[in-house]
Amino acid sequence: MAQDPQDIRRRINQFTTGNVLGYNRVALQVFGMLGHGKSSLINSSVSVVKDEEYQNVAGAGQSQGGITTSRHEHELTDALVMIDNRGFQKLAKKEIVEACAQLCSLRDIGEVSWKKDNLEVTLGQLPQKYTDRPRDLILPVLVYSAMFFLTADDTANMERLITNSFNITGIHPIVVITKCSADKVEEVKNKFGNLGAMKRICLENYTENNYERTEEKDRNILEFVNMCIQEAERVLKMRQNEDPQTRFITQATQQVERESEILREEKKTVNGSDKKSGCKPS
Numbered sequence: 001m002a003q004d005p006q007d008i009r010r011r012i013n014q015f016t017t018g019n020v021l022g023y024n025r026v027a028l029q030v031f032g033m034l035g036h037g038k039s040s041l042i043n044s045s046v047s048v049v050k051d052e053e054y055q056n057v058a059g060a061g062q063s064q065g066g067i068t069t070s071r072h073e074h075e076l077t078d079a080l081v082m083i084d085n086r087g088f089q090k091l092a093k094k095e096i097v098e099a100c101a102q103l104c105s106l107r108d109i110g111e112v113s114w115k116k117d118n119l120e121v122t123l124g125q126l127p128q129k130y131t132d133r134p135r136d137l138i139l140p141v142l143v144y145s146a147m148f149f150l151t152a153d154d155t156a157n158m159e160r161l162i163t164n165s166f167n168i169t170g171i172h173p174i175v176v177i178t179k180c181s182a183d184k185v186e187e188v189k190n191k192f193g194n195l196g197a198m199k200r201i202c203l204e205n206y207t208e209n210n211y212e213r214t215e216e217k218d219r220n221i222l223e224f225v226n227m228c229i230q231e232a233e234r235v236l237k238m239r240q241n242e243d244p245q246t247r248f249i250t251q252a253t254q255q256v257e258r259e260s261e262i263l264r265e266e267k268k269t270v271n272g273s274d275k276k277s278g279c280k281p282s
């Protein structure tokens, strides 16, 4: 029998991390392509979990994307926040590596950039993040609209993102397929399943044009948040005997390696084009 939405809401509101490993909150880090409904998912979750009227707290747009350019935190409960994010333009390697830095807790809230000086940002974060351990357990949430079908290139890039998310957090991203009245919904859902993301939910967000609350939409949103809590509980249990400092050092080292590789590749490209154009390095 389906659970009563009020029971799910109560459970969400009562959720705590139990302060395992010093984490006192769970942060749902929302990723996704431009305009696929990340901010709308946050608006919907805030309204439904708090059982308040819809408000555009995350600044969802009317365009085809590019509205959100920085990361902002939105509180669902004292122990649960959602972090809105800049949408991926192409899901290029640079964008994926920046997503990894966020998952490793090596980025503060604020502007998101895919510039090559990101390695400097990472190195600058290390001393403080080592002594002052992050209090948020970060969980990846991947938003994808059923209006788009993944091409072979998109699929390969998504696989890279999903694998990296798993390696860093120990879980596959929770996939939210938005605009689920589109006819590609089952195909998209299967694609993500084939990439290892088994926690998937298809839903319609509340939007600026369609914000009247319905039981079905509320139920799907509550089910999504509940799924996140269950994953958080699983991760906390899995990590309870780990040494957080060792974990941090391992992840930070891997992140520095990923970012160094991007720099090396860019240098190669620049050198290659210099040679072609006959420029001599200064």
Ligand SMILES: Nc1nc2c(ncn2[C@@H]2O[C@H](COP(=O)(O)OP(=O)(O)OP(=O)(O)O)[C@@H](O)[C@H]2O)c(=O)[nH]1
Residues within 6 Å of the ligand: 032, 033, 034, 035, 036, 037, 038, 039, 040, 041, 059, 060, 061, 062, 063, 064, 065, 066, 067, 068, 069, 085, 086, 087, 178, 179, 180, 203, 204, 205, 206, 207, 208, 209
């Ligand atoms: N029909 C329908 N429209 C949606 C849904 N989710 C979002 N939209 C619409 O899609 C457009 C983009 O939504 P946003 O929530 O701003 O998307 P975003 O991913 O935050 O976009 P950027 O921040 O610009 O990358 C807006 O016009 C929304 O109203 C949904 O589930 N169903």
Ligand SMILES: [Mg+2]
Residues within 6 Å of the ligand: 038, 039, 040, 059, 060, 061, 067, 068, 084, 085
């Ligand atoms: Mg947005």
